[in-house]
Amino acid sequence: MTDRQTQLIDALTGTAAGNRGSLQTVYEMTSAKVFGTILRIVRRREVAEDVLQDVYVKVWRRAGRFDPSKGSPITWLCTIARNSALNDVRRNGRQQELAEEEFPDVADTKILAADDWLCAEQDSAALADCLEELRADHRRTIKLAFFEGLSHSELAERVNVPLGTLKSWIRRGLAGLKGCLGG
Template structure:
């Protein structure tokens, strides 16, 4: 068999033999030959999440739209047969439901009112007023804000405090009316006037006594001395002092018009 056809290929002074069937590649340095680079293979890069347009009314960063609103948690309906469920029926005018509400809540209302008022009569009246208010304002009850018992107790406490203030104000008005209308006692007016008049008359009548009689009477009845003390004060005999006082009193009785 014929051997490979040698071909002189010079590359840096070395001679390389080309076998038959080899394809000769053009040299990049040869004139007229342009070498094209192959397109780089696709390299998988980090995964990028697609941007999602927000659709809510809350503003977000520029180009991102708005955030979707988060729905508020819904309040579960009251349990069937509970006082809360009956109270909601009362709001619709259900009188049969109010019977159940009254039997359940009136003890709570009465206990709250009695704790504030300390008076069974006023507590009973407040209980009736509050239960009427429950019937009229049942539509204002909101189960999400508390139980029916708490709501009724709040109404009772508010109404009981109002009753305390009303009772206190009424007592003050009554006392003021009594103070203004009650006349002064007789002793404070009549006796004072009579005493002044009597004192003037006594002084006038005392002026009609002799000096010795007047002195003895004044020491005994205005000075509070005994007959013996008057005698010692006047340096007179006891019988003489008694006689002066007796005669002076008789003349005073006649002057004042006192009937014996």
Template structure:
């Protein structure tokens, strides 16, 4: 035997039919039965809880107004309400992105740009290339020790242990390497 939509009796269908007749008690019971599921739909699309709760309120306002349009032969009340929730959340997303896209151009001047200006970026790139070149000129042992010390935050003691070298030697190699770097960068 094939199950048809009209054979499925869902308590929410009865409640929504009563809401269509203006039954406030049925509306409250419908809310209690479906609010958590509908809020879940809203939260999946709009992760901000306050925003999702606003959408949920819009869903129930629409459900109160449109309840006479509900047809249990076409879908269940839960599916019908879920569809309203989904569409309202999507509408809210579209409206918020449209507001962002349509912000007045005058506001752009007041908003700081976190990215460096092109001239500063070009200068930083040039300095970085120069530093890489100078580091590349160092003896491999000094280069490795300096990079490990400065980029990994290793202490002299850790470097001595890792390299199996005396602490005094490691300090001397790093000091001489830094002197070579300074001379290269100043030249």
């Protein structure tokens, strides 16, 4: 475990105890990555900013549920962000695509591959390896669903397969990932 991960776990523990300074630390350490996760799904900066605020309200309320034995803190935070963003898309519909020039305004300090924004750095290589072991159709649907934030309906339409088939591919792919990652 890295020093940064330990610091983040400590900040989440403090947040669970009601320490606002700890929540500020969590925000400062993770908001750029979490914002990038949200923006990739909702595709509009102003919407992403609203969802980001909602995510940290959820973190404030749910920090006591974080269990470091079940995963890294950034994975937990990005899962909350992804689910919040997808809920917003389901409520309000998908917004039009962002122009390429809008992406440099995101305040992350390093360029991240798609795997990195979902998982802590030490997990991303293992995830990439395990993704490569999946059948091509399973791998593609999982990447589109999780890294591009497409709903099952949007995804079934994009890959031109029945919804049941798509759900089966995702379920089998996730089971394969779980087995490969030792979960």
